[in-house]
Amino acid sequence: MDYKQQVGVQSHVEQMGSVEDRSMDDLDDECLHSPGTDARKTQASDSNRQIPFSDKKLPLSDGFPIVGNKMTRNRIYRSIKTVVFSNKLNLLMPFGPLAILVHKLTASNGWVFFLSLLGITPLAERLGYATEQLAFFTGPTVGGLLNATFGNATELIISIYALKSGMIRVVQLSLLGSILSNMLLVLGCAFFCGGLVYHRKEQVFNKATAVVNSGLLLMAVMGLLFPAVLHYTHTERRVGKSELSLSRYSSCIMLVAYAAYLFFQLRSQNDHYSPINEEGSPHGDNSDNDEDEAPEISKWESMIWLTILTAWISILSDYLVDTIQGASEAWDLSIAFISVILLPIIGNAAEHASAIMFSMKDKLDISLGVAIGSSTQISMFGIPFCVVIGWIMGQEMDLNFQLFETATLFITVIVVAFFLQEGTSNYFKGLMLILCYLIVAASFFVHEDPTSTDQKKQPQT
Amino acid sequence: MKMDKVDYKGQIGVQSHVEMGPLDRAMDDLDDDCLYSSEMDAQKTQPILSNQRFLFSVLPVGGYKMTRNGVYKSIKTVVFSNKLNLLMPFGPLAIMVHKMSYSNGWVFFLSLLGITPLAERLGYATEQLAFYTGPTVGGLLNATFGNATELIISIYALKSGMTRVVQLSLLGSILSNMLLVLGCAFFCGGLVHYGKEQVFSKATAVVNSGLLLMAVMGLLFPAVLHYTHTERQVGKSELALSRFSSCIMLLAYAAYLVFQLKSQDDNYVPVVEEGSHNGEDEDDDEAPEISKWESIIWLAIMTAWISILSDYLVDTIEGASVAWNVPIAFISVILLPIIGNAAEHASAIMFAMKDKLDISLGVAIGSSTQISMFGIPFCVVIGWMMGREMDLNFQLFETATLFITVIVVAFFLQEGTSNYFKGLMLILCYLIVSASFFVHEDPSATGQSKLPKT
Numbered sequence: 001m002d003y004k005q006q007v008g009v010q011s012h013v014e015q016m017g018s019v020e021d022r023s024m025d026d027l028d029d030e031c032l033h034s035p036g037t038d039a040r041k042t043q044a045s046d047s048n049r050q051i052p053f054s055d056k057k058l059p060l061s062d063g064f065p066i067v068g069n070k071m072t073r074n075r076i077y078r079s080i081k082t083v084v085f086s087n088k089l090n091l092l093m094p095f096g097p098l099a100i101l102v103h104k105l106t107a108s109n110g111w112v113f114f115l116s117l118l119g120i121t122p123l124a125e126r127l128g129y130a131t132e133q134l135a136f137f138t139g140p141t142v143g144g145l146l147n148a149t150f151g152n153a154t155e156l157i158i159s160i161y162a163l164k165s166g167m168i169r170v171v172q173l174s175l176l177g178s179i180l181s182n183m184l185l186v187l188g189c190a191f192f193c194g195g196l197v198y199h200r201k202e203q204v205f206n207k208a209t210a211v212v213n214s215g216l217l218l219m220a221v222m223g224l225l226f227p228a229v230l231h232y233t234h235t236e237r238r239v240g241k242s243e244l245s246l247s248r249y250s251s252c253i254m255l256v257a258y259a260a261y262l263f264f265q266l267r268s269q270n271d272h273y274s275p276i277n278e279e280g281s282p283h284g285d286n287s288d289n290d291e292d293e294a295p296e297i298s299k300w301e302s303m304i305w306l307t308i309l310t311a312w313i314s315i316l317s318d319y320l321v322d323t324i325q326g327a328s329e330a331w332d333l334s335i336a337f338i339s340v341i342l343l344p345i346i347g348n349a350a351e352h353a354s355a356i357m358f359s360m361k362d363k364l365d366i367s368l369g370v371a372i373g374s375s376t377q378i379s380m381f382g383i384p385f386c387v388v389i390g391w392i393m394g395q396e397m398d399l400n401f402q403l404f405e406t407a408t409l410f411i412t413v414i415v416v417a418f419f420l421q422e423g424t425s426n427y428f429k430g431l432m433l434i435l436c437y438l439i440v441a442a443s444f445f446v447h448e449d450p451t452s453t454d455q456k457k458q459p460q461t
Numbered sequence: 462m463k464m465d466k467v468d469y470k471g472q473i474g475v476q477s478h479v480e481m482g483p484l485d486r487a488m489d490d491l492d493d494d495c496l497y498s499s500e501m502d503a504q505k506t507q508p509i510l511s512n513q514r515f516l517f518s519v520l521p522v523g524g525y526k527m528t529r530n531g532v533y534k535s536i537k538t539v540v541f542s543n544k545l546n547l548l549m550p551f552g553p554l555a556i557m558v559h560k561m562s563y564s565n566g567w568v569f570f571l572s573l574l575g576i577t578p579l580a581e582r583l584g585y586a587t588e589q590l591a592f593y594t595g596p597t598v599g600g601l602l603n604a605t606f607g608n609a610t611e612l613i614i615s616i617y618a619l620k621s622g623m624t625r626v627v628q629l630s631l632l633g634s635i636l637s638n639m640l641l642v643l644g645c646a647f648f649c650g651g652l653v654h655y656g657k658e659q660v661f662s663k664a665t666a667v668v669n670s671g672l673l674l675m676a677v678m679g680l681l682f683p684a685v686l687h688y689t690h691t692e693r694q695v696g697k698s699e700l701a702l703s704r705f706s707s708c709i710m711l712l713a714y715a716a717y718l719v720f721q722l723k724s725q726d727d728n729y730v731p732v733v734e735e736g737s738h739n740g741e742d743e744d745d746d747e748a749p750e751i752s753k754w755e756s757i758i759w760l761a762i763m764t765a766w767i768s769i770l771s772d773y774l775v776d777t778i779e780g781a782s783v784a785w786n787v788p789i790a791f792i793s794v795i796l797l798p799i800i801g802n803a804a805e806h807a808s809a810i811m812f813a814m815k816d817k818l819d820i821s822l823g824v825a826i827g828s829s830t831q832i833s834m835f836g837i838p839f840c841v842v843i844g845w846m847m848g849r850e851m852d853l854n855f856q857l858f859e860t861a862t863l864f865i866t867v868i869v870v871a872f873f874l875q876e877g878t879s880n881y882f883k884g885l886m887l888i889l890c891y892l893i894v895s896a897s898f899f900v901h902e903d904p905s906a907t908g909q910s911k912l913p914k915t
Contacts, residue, residue: 334693407685411864415674418871422667428720432675435713442705443682446698447691 079301083126090126095119096316103319109326116319117346123316124154125350127309134302145262152178152378154313154347159386161317168390168397169449170324170339175383176405177340178348180440182375183217183416185345186352188433190367194359195427205364207423213372214417216261220379221413223250227400247398248391251384258380336449340405341441348374364425372420404447408440535755539582546582551575552770559773565780572773573800579770580610581804583763590756601718608634608832610767610801615840617771624844624851625903626778626793631837632859633794634802635829636894639673639870641799642806643825644887650813650821651881661818663877669826670871672717676833677867679706683854703852704845707838714834790903794859795895802828818879826874858901862894 084090096119103112131150135143155178159171194203227243227250236242297305328335333342345352351370359367383399390397401409415436419429540546552575559568587606591599611634615627650659683703692698751759782789787796799806809824837853844851855863869890873883 402689402691404685404689404691407681411678411681414868415671415678418674419671421875426720428668428716429671431716432671432713435709436675436678438709439679439682439706442702442709443686446693446702447686448693450691 079297079305082296083130083301083305090122092118092122096123096312099316099319103323108330109323110330112319113323113327116316116323117343120154120158120313120316120320121346121349123309123313124347127153127306127313128350130297130302130305130309133297134299134306137299137302145266149381152374152382153310155344155378156382156385157310157313158317158320158343158347159382160389161314161321163386163390163393163395163397165321166395167321167324168395170321170335171386171390171397172383172401173336173339173405173449174343175378175386176401176409177344178378178382179375179409180340180412180437181344181348182351182371182378183412184433184437184440186348186355186374187368187371187416188430188437189352190355190359190364190371190430191425192427192430192434193356194362194364194367195425195430197360198362199427202424202426203359203362203364204424205368207421209365210368210372210420210423212261213376214413214420216257216376216380217372217413218417219257220254220376220383221406221410223254224383224399224401224406224409226250227398228403228406231400232403243400244396244398247387247400250399251387254380254384255388258377258384261376261380334444334448336447337441337444340444359425368420372416402449408443412436412440535751535759539585539751539755539759546578548574548578552579552766555770555773559777564784565777566784568773569777569781572770572777573797576610576614576767576770576774577800577803579763579767580801583609583760583767584804586751586756586759586763589751590753590760593753593756601722605835608828608836609764611798611832612836612839613764613767614771614774614797614801615836616843617768617775619840619844619847619849619851621775622849623775623778624849626775626789627840627844627851628837628855629790629793629859629903630797631832631840632855632863633798634832634836635863636794636866636891637798637802638805638825638829638832639866640887640891640894642802642809642828643822643870644884644889644891645806646809646813646818646821646825647879647884648881648888649810649884650816650818651879651884653814654816655881658878658880659813659816659818660878661822663875665819666822666826666874666877668717669830670867670874672713672830672834673826673867674871675713676710676830676837677860677864679710679838680853680855680860680863682706683852684857684860687854688857699854700850700852703841703854706853707841710834710838711842714831714838717830717834788899788902790901791895791898794898826870856903862897866890866894 084093095115099112099115099119102108102115128151131146131153135146138146155175159175162168162170162174191203227247230236230246231243324335324338328338331338351374355367355370358364358370387397387399400406416433419433540549551571555568555571555575558564558571584607587602587609591602594602611631615631618624618626618630647659683699683706686692686702687699778789778792781787782792785792805824805828809821812818812820812824841851841853854860870887873887
């Protein structure tokens with residue numbers, strides 16, 4: 001990024017003035033997620049930057065920047081600029097505090113919900129960015145683990161807050177919606193746009209990884225299906241308890257499976273499997289890449305920003321979860337529709353745009369990693385993790401997503417697994433996936449969730 | 462579908478129209494030929510056609526001997542040149558029986574037999590018309606009118622308010638095409654080409670399987686929504702969702718046609734219903750056998766005849782069910798499609814035995830895709846316009862049947878090869894399905910009364 005090159009050269013006073021004007025123009029071509037190639041462009045500037053940074057590393061690597069040194073303040077400003085001001089999406093950031101303001105001033109739940117949702121979107125993207133930056137410093141293994149775990153940190157944080165409030169149904173629906181939107185909408189848009197751009201030829205992607213992910217998704221469906229069928233056929237040994245114990249046991253199994261999957265991915269990085277990386281940078285795949293990509297903020301900065309962003313997301317999630325019921329009444333939409341369709345679409349906007357952008361650059365493997373990898377992560381890690389957290393909290397979160405949602409997930413996974421198994425993509429497949437998503441969205445629009453209407457919010461623990 | 466009877470046709474052009482006698486010869490000549498002609502036959506008739514075309518460039522309204530000649534020749538070409546057309550008299554016979562007696566069972570059976578040759582001729586006329594309209598519109602014609610018979614029957618049933626019969630007959634058509642026709646084609650082809658495995662274009666098979674899965678998805682949601690009693694507005698939500706999904710499915714089908722037509726140059730072999738390669742070199746070899754106006758006229762005549770017989774068919778289906786002591790579900794799902802699709806069935810088997818498995822696949826799976834992604838949503842939209850509450854909720858049993866069948870067939874197709882064992886498995890699956898429907902009493906059909914025709 002040209003902007004970043006100039007950061008290292010000019011003094012910090014000039015930079016403050018030129019930030020807003022220049023960032024807009026420079027960023028027009030840039031994507032919302034910084035891909036590996038962008039970092040490569042900054043390689044030339046790295047040598048410039050590394051000199052000032054290496055000086056500062058000594059005082060800062062040990063402690064927090066408490067000293068009022070001009071250079072330290074310089075550093076903080078630069079950090080803020082790099083992280084906060086360098087992305088077009090961050091225009092939405094003021095919506096966060098605005099949501100809190102509106103909440104305190106009015107009782108309009110609908111507005112608070114909408115504004116906090118808008119406010120979370122850029123934070124989610126920045127969180128991913130900070131995670132990716134931190135991954136540079138921790139080496140490929142831990143970096144991969146970081147990406148794999150924190151890739152969907154936003155959804156997990158929202159879910160944990162919802163669990164605390166006892167809104168188990170919202171947790172289930174929002175996680176389900178995240179899976180559905182990633183598998184159908186994001187993937188469909190990526191295939192469609194990429195297919196339109198590459199009109200003549202068929203784009204190919206790594207069939208092996210797609211098949212492994214499809215297998216994991218099917219296993220997740222299996223884990224979700226048994227509690228639901230058990231409940232629905234009224235064949236539990238002990239009504240009410242069996243289902244919960246089965247869910248908890250299955251969650252542990254699914255977490256073990258996910259751990260094995262990570263282990264398998266990291267071990268076979270030298271082989272022909274290209275690891276599915278959430279944030280769009282093929283980490284560790286090719287050792288040359290590691291040298292080309294350079295981190296843009298230091299290790300401690302990454303961790304501090306990670307903490308700050310997580311805290312911010314937590315605050316906004318709190319408001320989000322509080323007002324979801326009010327928003328549902330205000331907009332006359334079912335809670336199911338808001339949780340399953342609206343929440344994931346807006347929350348995932350950045351990932352969505354990045355997947356489309358990568359497919360238009362004919363890097364379909366990365367798009368697939370963003371879309372299907374995210375789905376796999378939520379279904380095999382996010383959902384079981386929430387069950388376990390609920391177990392710890394004493395909330396009765398189980399894997400019984402009710403028959404309608406489970407059937408939806410089942411048919412969707414089968415359709416997507418079928419589409420992926422060929423290893424090629426074209427605009428027609430993308431269009432079909434998008435149309436399938438429209439059918440799913442329409443179904444949830446007319447779907448009244450029987451359990452969520454009488455679910456009351458428990459006092460926060 | 463093309464007319465065969467090469468030798469017979471050779472004689473038409475040469476002899477005068479008075480010699481109708483050689484129909485006996487037609488029997489012997491027809492023994493070796495298939496019911497659907499292949500491209501080879503058309504090549505042999507090429508020299509004669511230039512004469513005919515010259516005669517047929519105008520509507521035969523004048524009283525000239527040559528125009529009457531043209532009409533007779535046309536009738537001969539269309540009506541008398543197919544063994545299946547022996548069944549044609551059954552149509553008028555059905556109407557006679559209906560007027561004379563009250564035997565619903567017989568009227569149903571006879572009209573069904575009467576429709577079968579008309580369906581085949583309709584396909585033939587469509588195919589002939591496709592020659593004159595160019596590959597694009599021709600492909601569209603084949604894609605839309607390929608299952609015109611089922612659509613006409615369905616529209617009549619809709620008018621009578623028998624939405625359940627519509628759903629069941631369309632479902633039965635899909636099931637019979639996917640399992641029975643495909644299974645027989647694989648089986649017979651596999652037996653004939655015993656040593657090797659027959660291959661077909663995997664790409665088209667996969668695209669079609671994907672479309673079938675999407676259709677299942679479209680059908681699944683209203684059914685599950687209804688069955689779990691989770692609609693926002695009971696009764697209305699499901700209908701609204703069905704109508705919205707139908708529009709989406711029609712859109713997907715239109716995109717599929719666009720995609721097919723655009724990638725004709727690429728490696729995709731377009732899935733054509735009637736078995737003639739659309740728009741490739743063979744256009745030069747295939748020549749139409751009747752003129753453009755003749756095709757349109759015959760199309761109209763066939764459609765009218767099929768409509769009349771469909772009316773009787775739909776009227777008497779309940780009576781037939783009572784007379785034969787067989788549930789309506791079984792008649793609609795199993796009997797109606799098997800007999801109605803007899804011609805397509807035979808053609809698919811014939812092409813498989815000639816090792817042209819792609820055409821068989823086009824007939825079988827292409828037909829299923831067409832009905833599921835075009836026929837069913839089209840009927841929902843037509844019902845919407847008519848004010849009938851036709852929706853995509855096919856009830857749980859039927860939806861589950863379609864779901865498992867599509868998965869099984871998609872799985873079988875994805876390998877791209879076929880052998881007699883796969884064919885046998887598909888046929889046996891169909892036997893299981895038909896047995897299930899034999900013992901299945903449809904809860905909603907017994908309480909459905911026929912509305913006065915609007």
